[in-house]
Amino acid sequence: MTTSTLVRVCAVDDLVPDRGAAALVPDDGRTEQVALFRLASGEVFVVQQLDPFSGAHVMARGLVGSRLCDGVEVPTVAAPIYKQVFDLRTGACLDTADTSPTHGDGILRCWPVTIADGDVLVAVPDSGGTP
Amino acid sequence: MESKHLVVVGGGMVGHRLVEAVRARDEQGAWRVTMFADEPRRPYDRVALTSYFAAGPESLQLGDPALWEDPLVRARTRCAVTSIDLQERTVLDDTGAMTSYDELVLATGSYAAVPPIPGADLPGVFVYRTIDDVAAIRGWVEDAAQRRSGGRRATQVRGAVIGGGLLGLEAAGALQALGVQATVVQFGTHLMDAQIDLGGGMALGRLVRSRGVAVRTSTATAAMRPRRGEQRVGRLEFADGTRLDVDVVVLATGVRPRDELARAAGLAVGERGGVLVDDACRTGVPGVWAVGEVAAAAPDGGRPVGLVAPGYAMAEVVADRLLGGAATYPGADTATKLKLSGVDVASFGDAFARTPDAMEVVWADPVAGVYKKVVLADDARTLLGGVFVGDAGAYSALRPMVGAQLPGDPSAFLLPEGGGAPELELPDAATVCSCNNVSAGTIRGAVTEHDCHDLGAVKACTRAGTSCGSCLPLVKRLVGTELSRLGITVSTALCEHFALSRAQLYEAVRLSRLATFSEIIERFGTRASGRGCDICRPVLASILATTSPRHVLDGDRATLQDTNDHVMANIQKDGSYSVVPRMPGGEVTPEQLIAVGEVARDFGLYTKITGGQRVDLFGARLDQLPAIWERLVAAGLESGHAYGKALRTVKSCVGSTWCRFGVQDSVGLAVELELRYRGLRSPHKLKLGVSGCARECAEARGKDVGVIATDKGWNVYVAGNGGFTPRHAQLLAEDLDRDRLIQVIDRFLLYYVRTADKLQRTAAWLEEVEGGIDFVRDVVLEDSLGICAELDAEMDRHAATYVDEWRATLEDPEKLRNFLPFVNAPGTADPSFAYIPVRGQVRPATPEERLVAGATGVRP
Numbered sequence A: 001m002t003t004s005t006l007v008r009v010c011a012v013d014d015l016v017p018d019r020g021a022a023a024l025v026p027d028d029g030r031t032e033q034v035a036l037f038r039l040a041s042g043e044v045f046v047v048q049q050l051d052p053f054s055g056a057h058v059m060a061r062g063l064v065g066s067r068l069c070d071g072v073e074v075p076t077v078a079a080p081i082y083k084q085v086f087d088l089r090t091g092a093c094l095d096t097a098d099t100s101p102t103h104g105d106g107i108l109r110c111w112p113v114t115i116a117d118g119d120v121l122v123a124v125p126d127s128g129g130t131p
Numbered sequence B: 001m002e003s004k005h006l007v008v009v010g011g012g013m014v015g016h017r018l019v020e021a022v023r024a025r026d027e028q029g030a031w032r033v034t035m036f037a038d039e040p041r042r043p044y045d046r047v048a049l050t051s052y053f054a055a056g057p058e059s060l061q062l063g064d065p066a067l068w069e070d071p072l073v074r075a076r077t078r079c080a081v082t083s084i085d086l087q088e089r090t091v092l093d094d095t096g097a098m099t100s101y102d103e104l105v106l107a108t109g110s111y112a113a114v115p116p117i118p119g120a121d122l123p124g125v126f127v128y129r130t131i132d133d134v135a136a137i138r139g140w141v142e143d144a145a146q147r148r149s150g151g152r153r154a155t156q157v158r159g160a161v162i163g164g165g166l167l168g169l170e171a172a173g174a175l176q177a178l179g180v181q182a183t184v185v186q187f188g189t190h191l192m193d194a195q196i197d198l199g200g201g202m203a204l205g206r207l208v209r210s211r212g213v214a215v216r217t218s219t220a221t222a223a224m225r226p227r228r229g230e231q232r233v234g235r236l237e238f239a240d241g242t243r244l245d246v247d248v249v250v251l252a253t254g255v256r257p258r259d260e261l262a263r264a265a266g267l268a269v270g271e272r273g274g275v276l277v278d279d280a281c282r283t284g285v286p287g288v289w290a291v292g293e294v295a296a297a298a299p300d301g302g303r304p305v306g307l308v309a310p311g312y313a314m315a316e317v318v319a320d321r322l323l324g325g326a327a328t329y330p331g332a333d334t335a336t337k338l339k340l341s342g343v344d345v346a347s348f349g350d351a352f353a354r355t356p357d358a359m360e361v362v363w364a365d366p367v368a369g370v371y372k373k374v375v376l377a378d379d380a381r382t383l384l385g386g387v388f389v390g391d392a393g394a395y396s397a398l399r400p401m402v403g404a405q406l407p408g409d410p411s412a413f414l415l416p417e418g419g420g421a422p423e424l425e426l427p428d429a430a431t432v433c434s435c436n437n438v439s440a441g442t443i444r445g446a447v448t449e450h451d452c453h454d455l456g457a458v459k460a461c462t463r464a465g466t467s468c469g470s471c472l473p474l475v476k477r478l479v480g481t482e483l484s485r486l487g488i489t490v491s492t493a494l495c496e497h498f499a500l501s502r503a504q505l506y507e508a509v510r511l512s513r514l515a516t517f518s519e520i521i522e523r524f525g526t527r528a529s530g531r532g533c534d535i536c537r538p539v540l541a542s543i544l545a546t547t548s549p550r551h552v553l554d555g556d557r558a559t560l561q562d563t564n565d566h567v568m569a570n571i572q573k574d575g576s577y578s579v580v581p582r583m584p585g586g587e588v589t590p591e592q593l594i595a596v597g598e599v600a601r602d603f604g605l606y607t608k609i610t611g612g613q614r615v616d617l618f619g620a621r622l623d624q625l626p627a628i629w630e631r632l633v634a635a636g637l638e639s640g641h642a643y644g645k646a647l648r649t650v651k652s653c654v655g656s657t658w659c660r661f662g663v664q665d666s667v668g669l670a671v672e673l674e675l676r677y678r679g680l681r682s683p684h685k686l687k688l689g690v691s692g693c694a695r696e697c698a699e700a701r702g703k704d705v706g707v708i709a710t711d712k713g714w715n716v717y718v719a720g721n722g723g724f725t726p727r728h729a730q731l732l733a734e735d736l737d738r739d740r741l742i743q744v745i746d747r748f749l750l751y752y753v754r755t756a757d758k759l760q761r762t763a764a765w766l767e768e769v770e771g772g773i774d775f776v777r778d779v780v781l782e783d784s785l786g787i788c789a790e791l792d793a794e795m796d797r798h799a800a801t802y803v804d805e806w807r808a809t810l811e812d813p814e815k816l817r818n819f820l821p822f823v824n825a826p827g828t829a830d831p832s833f834a835y836i837p838v839r840g841q842v843r844p845a846t847p848e849e850r851l852v853a854g855a856t857g858v859r860p
């Protein structure tokens, strides 16, 4: 079983509602770029900053939105470079815009998030190395 | 199997259609085709010849050019056939080569008749038939204009068109568009006397005069004389002793079939000329056919017909016969509609009521310049024909009804705006497009059976509407009716969050005065829970920028902006940004250029001159943008909006201040326009251009708005672009002074901003505006919608309240938070970039290069 540690990234109020921001989190001994999104509803999502369809570290600059999938309102982000749309909850690509990913399987990695005392805490998996 | 050889003499519209039809049907490759054409180019759209003046020769392309790449097709342009040997089955051409054929088709068309008037051979007298003719007319008129502007008093070039038929009126319109003061000289009692009756002709005369073209009817031209001491035409003398001074003359007195080859070979010709053929287009000699204007077909009474549609029908018949079919040519439908812009004239069927006992129902409004007539059989119901002048709205619906009974009172079709005329349900067999012989049934079938769900698809599938275009309104209506029958509504919804189109949403926002996204989606959205998406959010940001202007990053406005607008720079493939300062009209001071160079050097930015006459600096990190702009703003530069769906650049040529040919200060105007419209958010990007003379070095006609200097002011062209589907801009208004010019552009731009779809540039928008350029001209010049005062005020407000986005951002710490690299590491630079040296600068490393040493995050 993998364990994880909650890392404070920023205050919720450092994030602009319905827009993204980039952050650095420790990950398996390296530092990883992540994209944080705070929705107007208060929810916060964290996904990889690397855009799987362009290889650029830009997901945080994508447009936040929503899309109805099987009757459910899904929070989304559109990749800034080639405009693929992703489900912020799962990282799944809802709309590949007819292209294939250049990095990985085209699904955004997601990090669990907790909000406590106005802070955004991201769960990063523990590993052998030191963060 | 060895292919048989088909030789086609004549590379005109009908010859082209024949080759096309043979290649489309001949799946086995039974025929190889050689076409001889004495013009120096492949077949082109002669019917659209007049658009050469407005849009150049490219606009005359006919069909798919791939036809000429077909290995079974050979086109010999600039090569005339000089004789035919019917015994040996060979043709001789003017290079001296002999070509043998299995079957021979004559498609040599007509030549323009030159009347036996003394002086008709003087330089400056032209016919109007080929691209070479119209190119020569334009050149002559331009030279004449140059001569006239050189004199003590600059005066307008004067021209006469001899012949007041369809072609003559078209030529007069073309001369007028070239700036010529034109007079039509007509021998008969009224204009277009071959097609319309006297009443219609009088109404037409008034209309044509009101467009600024002079008309002289019942006038015979006795002679054309040179100007004193010169070799070019200078004066017309009429039989009644009067005269007219002219610089240019166009003869439009009819056409004669080019049947000389056939005569010399001994083929039978008709009494009015033309090669006699039967209803299969066969001459008396086996293996020899004739089609198009050179053919005098039995079903047409052995007389040639000067229209393209019958020629196309003949070409299809011959193609069918060559491949073993038994098609016959039914004879011509001589319906005509004038293409002259702004003058509606149409006639069809038995326009002169020559059928025994025919009845005429006439409606005339001399004040409005309208004359309409339908001709009915003695049952007072069966439609035989009609004439429309001044308002041809009912033409396309009525023409296919010839021979059928009209529902209800026939006069209902003549009242203004259709006055309650019943909707016509066309029988499937009715011909809708006579140019291409497409029936209503075929159009319906394209929608229901071939899944063509818009006008473009139906046109491509059936060819309806692809020639003269006069049937398009009807085709559009048929397609619409069929689609709604199938339960298909063509959705104009913006996205899943808004059922409105962009134009509807614009009006809704403007009238409700709502100014925040949450209010707007709550009031007009499909569901309140949505937060919008990457489609509707930027669209609303753009709409709000005009309806309630604020800084792009103010309040909730910031969250709506597209990626690029949000940081006021263009994202590049590696996630870095480009920086483009505005250089209005392409003008830049040496100091500013030095400042740009220093910024580029100090930040290690790749530098290049753009296609928009300014400098682009590439490879800036997000967090570097404020520091870069701090320096640029200090040097007096401002945002160039290269990132926005907004005004980009106003391209200029150097103009009269330096250029020896310039007639106006094009740079000065370009700078003024760029400063007036900078920051204007629009459905798509906007580009303008200003040229200082007709040489057009600023390529203004490739822009959304292009302005070209004239001796008297400025001509303004609209709805051009380069890019994926290049289009030339169309003339909107002529010889405007500076104030009127700016007013016209203000109105044009804001009307576009209000009504276009998202990401629709002006050209695509104009194609969809019902009524096209004429309608838009009425809106912006005549205020036909009564909105001009509003538009004028809106643009004045825009220009007066403009603030540079970058300067305002630098002054506001709250806005600068957008540029932090990482929320939890504001001092850390994004380490993901890697660059490779190239020609003294850098470029992003490729994925492969990133794996090897040498690519670094640090720029040299």
Ligand code: SRM
Pocket (backbone or CB within 6 Å): B570, B571, B572, B578, B580, B608, B609, B610, B611, B612, B613, B614, B615, B616, B642, B648, B649, B685, B687, B702, B703, B720, B721, B722, B723, B724, B725, B761
């Ligand atoms: C930089 C530049 C190329 C250059 O190195 O010269 C350029 C670069 C881009 N062009 Fe362009 N275009 C540039 C001049 C042009 C021109 C030439 C001109 O303006 O005279 C054209 C054809 C003229 C026209 O627009 O009608 C042109 C037609 C396009 C099109 C096709 C538009 C169309 O209607 O089909 C696109 C795609 C689009 O906008 O959807 C495009 C899009 C782009 C984008 C925005 C693609 C993108 O989304 O990244 C490029 C952004 C580069 C950047 O970051 O600055 N660019 N682009 C030129 C910038 C001009 C400027 O100073 O603002």
Ligand SMILES: Cc1cc2nc3c(=O)[nH]c(=O)nc-3n(C[C@H](O)[C@H](O)[C@H](O)COP(=O)(O)OP(=O)(O)OC[C@H]3O[C@@H](n4cnc5c(N)ncnc54)[C@H](O)[C@@H]3O)c2cc1C
Pocket (backbone or CB within 6 Å): B009, B010, B011, B012, B013, B014, B015, B016, B036, B037, B038, B039, B046, B047, B048, B049, B050, B079, B080, B081, B082, B107, B108, B109, B110, B128, B129, B130, B167, B170, B258, B261, B291, B292, B293, B294, B305, B306, B307, B308, B309, B311, B337, B339, B468
């Ligand atoms: C300005 C203008 C507007 C018009 N508007 C309309 C309209 O609105 N509606 C309409 O129906 N019609 C219109 N027409 C008429 C229409 O263009 C003709 O009916 C049509 O082009 C006839 O086609 P064709 O192929 O028979 O002849 P053409 O198009 O004349 O082609 C014949 C070709 O054969 C070439 N040729 C001749 N002899 C030889 C030879 N010995 N060797 C090699 N080549 C030879 C000629 O140079 C020519 O290129 C218009 C014509 C003009 C000029």
Ligand code: SF4
Pocket (backbone or CB within 6 Å): none
């Ligand atoms: S032509 Fe294509 S590659 Fe070149 S700048 Fe324009 S969009 Fe980019």
Ligand code: FES
Pocket (backbone or CB within 6 Å): B432, B433, B434, B435, B436, B464, B465, B466, B467, B468, B469, B470, B471, B472
């Ligand atoms: S009638 Fe000319 S294109 Fe249809």
